[in-house]
Amino acid sequence: MRPWIPCAALALALSPLAVIHPVRVSGHSMEPGLANGRLRWALRAWAIPPPRRGEVWLVEGPHGSSVKRVLGLPGETLTWQGPDLWIDGRRIDEPWVVHPERGGEGHQACSRGYLVLGDNRPESQDGRQWGPLPKAAMRGRIL
Secondary structure (H helix, E strand, O other): OOOHHHHHHHHHHHHHHHOEEEEEOOOOOOOOOOOOOOEEEEEEHHHOOOOOOOOEEEEEEOOEEEEEEEEEOOOOEEEEEOOEEEEOOEEOOOOOOOEOOOOOEEEEEOOOOEEEEOOEHHHOOOHHHHOOEOHHHEEEEEO
């Protein structure tokens, strides 16, 4: 057997991992939609279009990798008051949020970054504390 054949077979078998990779959800910030410990697949950021509002992404935050929902896009301003989220003065509907934040308010300008939030707001460390993340911090879209 030619020595390059096993190498080529291995490269061919692993090539899908260059575009798609497994991600284990860690924590309760995306419950109930994505439970702690669940295994999901993510498309790598370099292989897909930029993030859109409502998509769930693997992001590299200040405390490591986490799974969050993209809500604020570059150039937008987000305001939150209790359970309500406003983007550039328009309230947005968030059907995926089952556990909204009851208290608290804030304001965040995205400038050139993306603001990401967890669906389980009381349990989520997210863009409300971190601020917007640059495009380089967006690692992959969760399928």
